Amino acid sequence: xxxxxxxxxxxxxVACVSRAQQIEPLLDRVKPxxxxxxxxxxxxxxxVNYYKRDLDNGKRYDHKPRVVVVDEKAGKYEFRWIGFDxxxxxxxxxxxxxxxxxxxxxxxxxxxxxxxxxYTVQNLLTSVNRxxxxxxxxxxxxxxxxxxxxxxxxxxxxSDLIPGFKEGKWLNYSILSSYRPxxxxxxxxxxxxxxxxxxxxxxxxxxxxxFGMKGVGEDMPPELEKLSLGTKDWPxxxxxxPVDKLTEMNTGERSEYFLENLPKFVEAxxxxxxxxxxxxxxxxxxxxxxxxxxxxKDLELGFITTEVFHIIEGLSS
Amino acid sequence: MLPNRNVELMVIGSPDxxxxxxxxxxxxxxxxxxxxxxxxxxxNGCFYTDYSPSHISGFVTIExxxxxxxxxxxVYVGFPNLTQLLDGTNFRIRGQTTAHPSNHWxxxxxxxxxxxxxxxxxxxxxxxxxxxxxxxxxxNEISLxxxxxxxxxxxxxxxxxxxxxxxxxxxxxxxxxxxxxxRCCSSPGQIPRNRFEELERLAxxxxxxxxxxxxxxxxxxxxxxxxPNNISNGQLNPIDTHTPHSYxxxxxxxxxxxxxxxxxxxxxxxxxxxxxxxxxxxxxxEVKLLQKYIxxxxxxxxxxxxxxxxxxxxxxxxxxxxxxTQFWLSYYNNLPPVLPLDRKRQRLIDEFQLTQxxxxxxxxxxxxxxxxxxxxxxSPTP
Numbered sequence: 001x002x003x004x005x006x007x008x009x010x011x012x013x014v015a016c017v018s019r020a021q022q023i024e025p026l027l028d029r030v031k032p033x034x035x036x037x038x039x040x041x042x043x044x045x046x047x048v049n050y051y052k053r054d055l056d057n058g059k060r061y062d063h064k065p066r067v068v069v070v071d072e073k074a075g076k077y078e079f080r081w082i083g084f085d086x087x088x089x090x091x092x093x094x095x096x097x098x099x100x101x102x103x104x105x106x107x108x109x110x111x112x113x114x115x116x117x118x119y120t121v122q123n124l125l126t127s128v129n130r131x132x133x134x135x136x137x138x139x140x141x142x143x144x145x146x147x148x149x150x151x152x153x154x155x156x157x158x159s160d161l162i163p164g165f166k167e168g169k170w171l172n173y174s175i176l177s178s179y180r181p182x183x184x185x186x187x188x189x190x191x192x193x194x195x196x197x198x199x200x201x202x203x204x205x206x207x208x209x210x211f212g213m214k215g216v217g218e219d220m221p222p223e224l225e226k227l228s229l230g231t232k233d234w235p236x237x238x239x240x241x242p243v244d245k246l247t248e249m250n251t252g253e254r255s256e257y258f259l260e261n262l263p264k265f266v267e268a269x270x271x272x273x274x275x276x277x278x279x280x281x282x283x284x285x286x287x288x289x290x291x292x293x294x295x296x297k298d299l300e301l302g303f304i305t306t307e308v309f310h311i312i313e314g315l316s317s
Numbered sequence: 318m319l320p321n322r323n324v325e326l327m328v329i330g331s332p333d334x335x336x337x338x339x340x341x342x343x344x345x346x347x348x349x350x351x352x353x354x355x356x357x358x359x360x361n362g363c364f365y366t367d368y369s370p371s372h373i374s375g376f377v378t379i380e381x382x383x384x385x386x387x388x389x390x391x392v393y394v395g396f397p398n399l400t401q402l403l404d405g406t407n408f409r410i411r412g413q414t415t416a417h418p419s420n421h422w423x424x425x426x427x428x429x430x431x432x433x434x435x436x437x438x439x440x441x442x443x444x445x446x447x448x449x450x451x452x453x454x455x456x457n458e459i460s461l462x463x464x465x466x467x468x469x470x471x472x473x474x475x476x477x478x479x480x481x482x483x484x485x486x487x488x489x490x491x492x493x494x495x496x497x498x499x500r501c502c503s504s505p506g507q508i509p510r511n512r513f514e515e516l517e518r519l520a521x522x523x524x525x526x527x528x529x530x531x532x533x534x535x536x537x538x539x540x541x542x543x544x545p546n547n548i549s550n551g552q553l554n555p556i557d558t559h560t561p562h563s564y565x566x567x568x569x570x571x572x573x574x575x576x577x578x579x580x581x582x583x584x585x586x587x588x589x590x591x592x593x594x595x596x597x598x599x600x601x602x603e604v605k606l607l608q609k610y611i612x613x614x615x616x617x618x619x620x621x622x623x624x625x626x627x628x629x630x631x632x633x634x635x636x637x638x639x640x641x642t643q644f645w646l647s648y649y650n651n652l653p654p655v656l657p658l659d660r661k662r663q664r665l666i667d668e669f670q671l672t673q674x675x676x677x678x679x680x681x682x683x684x685x686x687x688x689x690x691x692x693x694x695x696s697p698t699p
Binding site: 052061062091096132133154156157158159161162172174176177178211212213214215216217219220222225226228229230231232 | 426429430433437441491492493496513514515517518519521522523524525526527528529530531532533538540542634635636
């Protein structure tokens with residue numbers, strides 16, 4: 001009797017849903033969880049080999065450069081060496097990648113066919129530093145970052161000469177230490193970007209702590225100076241941002257774009273379990289409107305995040 | 318060349334090259350050394366030797382004479398491919414001196430990145446309006462045209478004019494074109510303090526990997542090290558790897574605080590190379606003899622501690638730790654008092670040469686030549 005009832009329910013569902021959705025009850029639907037940006041493992045060490053320092057008459061001395069870890073979790077170190085005056089010199093250094101950040105993004109259409117991208121950048125409780133910056137990749141010729149506190153922030157492009165920022169155009173939102181309330185661990189900030197380009201998959205990075213150092217009256221030895229990482233250890237991950245090329249794509253190409261990036265959506269924690277299979281099934285047929293219907297439902301049920309939804313929404317427009 | 322012909326070589330420096338004006342320096346321009354200045358051509362008609370450049374960049378000529386024939390070869394010592402930063406729309410270069418009339422040569426990254434910093438700074442604080450001339454950023458120094466030691470004068474430290482070897486030179490570094498000094502705190506080029514942090518972020522976004530707020534005089538020191546530099550791109554010997562050539566140089570410096578003379582160098586280079594070809598124990602014996610020869614000149618008036626320090630520097634190229642100093646002092650003090658000073662010192666050296674660290678240091682010496690960077694295309698005239 002129970003078997004018969006189950007079968008009846010199953011056939012009723014099959015009769016009422018689309019073909020793609022027919023397989024859904026048999027799939028493992030898991031609610032995804034966004035993943036924090038990936039931290040870059042760092043170990044700062046003075047090279048074993050370094051040039052001894054020159055004194056007059058060609059004589060040299062060993063200035064004994066070394067790195068002292070002050071607080072690994074906070075990314076704080078001391079660069080130490082013996083100065084020309086024979087006294088120990090200490091420069092305090094903080095790398096900017098010692099921060100745990102979770103990024104989520106939403107998109108809404110505003111006037112004149114422009115999209116507003118809102119990034120919620122959350123400094124997680126596992127961090128110890130304040131959030132100092134968020135940087136997002138774009139592939140659009142027109143982007144307009146929205147000022148959030150002119151006097152206590154700096155928004156500008158990242159140089160494409162820096163490794164890790166060469167592809168596309170990266171926009172940096174710097175949150176100065178004077179910004180209030182500071183984005184301390186456990187708090188978050190919303191940052192906005194506008195562009196006429198459709199949302200696609202892009203990279204993002206974040207950083208925390210203070211970049212500048214206080215000198216000690218003589219040049220830091222190069223073997224220590226070169227340990228300073230700049231942007232090299234910023235945590236990185238995915239988000240959505242404006243991508244020009246999507247506008248020019250036809251339906252087939254848009255479907256292909258989505259399918260190509262499915263593994264990255266999973267990697268970012270935007271969908272999980274068998275959910276990608278559903279979209280694979282729909283989009284292999286190029287059915288963007290079917291995918292949008294599925295996405296609306298999945299967003300409501302929590303089976304996909306806003307990032308996936310907005311990409312599909314854009315692709316099906 | 319023909320076989321079995323005598324050859325004599327010499328290094329000739331080229332004044333006013335490498336960004337240095339010689340007449341505005343005190344002392345003698347270092348030009349590097351040859352491992353051998355004379356010899357006989359081999360069966361193939363060639364005579365081989367090594368040239369070791371100094372820390373000062375510039376052109377040198379190696380001249381070879383055999384009978385009435387003379388040949389010359391130019392050698393460029395320095396960091397190749399530095400490019401010059403000129404005045405930009407939003408910044409000015411300054412700090413040129415008689416001794417170093419052109420001192421804004423940097424790596425491609427440095428010279429491409431800094432103008433972006435200046436432009437971003439201008440856009441932030443002046444918008445579409447032009448920057449007042451006095452507000453434009455001022456770049457003090459980057460590097461000399463071919464990099465190398467930037468022996469800046471330091472009148473406040475008793476260096477009224479640059480000396481090729483000066484101890485108190487301000488810029489011990491700035492050798493590779495990756496470091497840039499930016500005026501911050503006096504006009505023109507003054508940057509209001511409430512802009513400092515923003516300038517840091519702006520510099521970071523434009524490729525700076527270091528941003529140091531320096532004192533005496535107050536300025537910012539920026540570095541651009543986003544790419545591996547070319548200090549050791551597979552052509553140069555690793556910094557702490559020694560050849561007989563460099564071992565001799567370091568041993569002399571460590572013990573006596575001076576370089577080996579050309580004659581000393583040639584004699585001992587030949588001896589070490591020959592011993593090395595004969596085997597490890599022969600080589601170790603020869604290195605010990607070298608040290609003995611060097612320390613024969615060690616001044617008698619030096620203290621025991623100074624002597625121990627010199628033994629470490631000469632043998633291991635490092636200073637002793639406090640514990641090591643105490644250990645060897647104790648050894649020295651326990652030697653029979655009747656021994657004369659030179660015998661005591663030699664006994665200590667003999668004992669020191671039994672240490673594993675010394676034996677390891679000697680066994681790690683490799684065959685090979687001191688390599689030089691490739692000769693670049695002619696550099697633009699400053």
